[in-house]
Amino acid sequence: MEVKILYSRDADYHARLKTLRKFSAEISKRWKIKVRFIDASRLSGDRLEEFKSAIRSIPPQVRGKIVSSRNYRLPLSNGRNLNIANTPIALVYNGGRYPLDVYPHLMGTFYMDVEGFMARLLEEGPSGYFIVRGLIEDPLKKILADAPHILEEGLTYLGCEVKTPAGNIDLILRDRNGKLLIVEVETSASDFAVSQVCRLASGYSKVSGQPPNSMRKAVVCVNHEGPLLNTCMGAGVELYRVRCERIA
Numbered sequence: 515m516e517v518k519i520l521y522s523r524d525a526d527y528h529a530r531l532k533t534l535r536k537f538s539a540e541i542s543k544r545w546k547i548k549v550r551f552i553d554a555s556r557l558s559g560d561r562l563e564e565f566k567s568a569i570r571s572i573p574p575q576v577r578g579k580i581v582s583s584r585n586y587r588l589p590l591s592n593g594r595n596l597n598i599a600n601t602p603i604a605l606v607y608n609g610g611r612y613p614l615d616v617y618p619h620l621m622g623t624f625y626m627d628v629e630g631f632m633a634r635l636l637e638e639g640p641s642g643y644f645i646v647r648g649l650i651e652d653p654l655k656k657i658l659a660d661a662p663h664i665l666e667e668g669l670t671y672l673g674c675e676v677k678t679p680a681g682n683i684d685l686i687l688r689d690r691n692g693k694l695l696i697v698e699v700e701t702s703a704s705d706f707a708v709s710q711v712c713r714l715a716s717g718y719s720k721v722s723g724q725p726p727n728s729m730r731k732a733v734v735c736v737n738h739e740g741p742l743l744n745t746c747m748g749a750g751v752e753l754y755r756v757r758c759e760r761i762a
Contacts, residue, residue, distance in 0.1 A: 515547050515548075515606070515609075516547070516606075516607040516608075517541075517547065517549045517550070517604055517606055517632075518549075518550045518552055518604070518605045518607065518613075519534060519538075519549065519550065519551050519603070519604050519605075519628065520552050520565065520596065520602065520603040520604075520605070521553060521555075521598055521603075522553065522555035522599055523553050524555055524599075525555075525598060525599050527600075527601070527602065530602060531551075533629055534602060534628060534629065535551070537629070537632035537633065537635075537636055538551070538632070540636055541632065541635055541636050544636065544639070545635075545636075545639045545640060547635070554596055554598045554603075562596055565596060565605070566590065566594070566595070566596060568605065568613050569589050569590065569603075569605070569613070571612050572612075572613060572614065572616055576614070576615060576653075577615065577619050578619045578620050578622070578624075579619070579620040580616065582600070586618070586625055587601040587618060587627075588618055588619065588620060589603045589619070601618060601627070601628070602628050603616065603617070603628070604616065604617040604628045604631055606631075617631040621652055621655070621656040622655075622657075622659050623659040623660065623671065623674060624652060624655050624656050624659055624674045624675065625675070626652075626675065630675065654699055654734070654736075654756065655674055655684055655685060655699050658671075658685055658687075658697065658699070658734065659674055659685060662685075662687045665687070665695075667690075668689055669688065669690075669695065670687060670688050671687060672686040672687060672688055672694070673685070674686070676718065678714055678721055679717045679721065680713040680714050680716065680717030681713070681714055681717070682714075683696055683697070683698075683718060684697055684699045685697035685699065689730070693728055693729065694718075694724060694728065695729070695730045695731075695732055695752075696711055696714055696715040696718060696729055696731050696732070697711075697733075697734055698711035698714065698731075698732070698733050698734070699734050699735075700734070700735045701735065702735065702736065702738065702739060703733050703735035703737070703738040703739070703753075704738070704740055704742065705740060705741075705742060705745045707733045707735070707742075708733060708745050708749050708751050709749075711731045711732070711733055711751055712731060712749060712751065715729050715731050730752060731749075731751045731752065732751065732752040732753070733751060733752070733753050733754070734754045734756065735753075735754070735755055735756065736755070736756050737755075738753070738755065
C-alpha cells in the first residue's frame with residue numbers, strides 16, 4: 515500500500531501539512547506504509563493531467579463526489595483542476611498504476627478530509643483500511659444517511675462521523691419519537707462493535723448533555739461473528755444485518 519499526498523507549498527494550510535507529516539511518520543513506523551508528499555504546484559501540465567485522470571478513474575461508488583462545492587473542499591476545483599490551492603489531496607494505491615481511493619471525498623452526506631483518512635489508516639492499518647473502510651462501509655453509510663427509513667420507518671438523518679471523546683460516531687439518526695439512534699457500521703461485526711457503540715453513546719451523552727436513556731444504540735453489518743446476537747440483547751443494542759433482495 516502507498517499513499518501520495520499532493521499539496522502546494524504556496525497554499526495557506528501549513529499547519530495541516532505539519533499534522534499530515536506527523537501522521538505519515540507514525541503510519542510508516544507502525545505499518546511500514548510508504549507515504550509520499552508531492553508538491554503538485556511544481557509539476558508539469560502533463561503530470562497534473564495524469565493525476566486528474568487518475569482521480570476520475572476511481573469508480574464513483576468509491577470516490578463519491580470529487581468536484582468542490584460551496585460547502586466542501588474536494589480534490590477538483592469548480593474549474594475541474596486539482597484543488598491543491600485549498601486542500602491537500604491523498605491518493606491511495608495498492609500496487610497498481612491507478613489509485614483505489616482519494617481524499618477528501620463526499621459520498622452523499624458523508625464527508626472525510628485527508629486528516630480523517632490518515633487518522634483512520636494509523637488506527638486500522640492497511641488490511642483494516644481495505645476491509646473496514648473497505649469500499650463497503652462508507653457506501654453503506656451513504657445509503658443509510660440518504661435513506662435511513664430502510665432501518666425503520668420514521669428515522670431521519672442527523673449527522674455522520676460525529677466526534678466524541680470516545681471516537682467518531684458513524685451515524686446519528688432520530689426516530690419518530692424523538693429518540694436518537696447511535697449507529698456503528700461494520701462489514702463484519704463482532705462483540706467489539708457492541709462495546710464500541712456503547713462507548714460512543716456514552717461519550718456523546720457527555721458532550722451533548724443528552725441523557726443516556728434518551729438514546730438508542732445499533733450495530734449495522736453485512737455479516738457477524740460469534741455470539742453477537744446474545745451480546746447485543748444483553749447490552750441493549752439493536753442489531754441490523756444488511757441483505758439484498760432480488761426483485762427482477
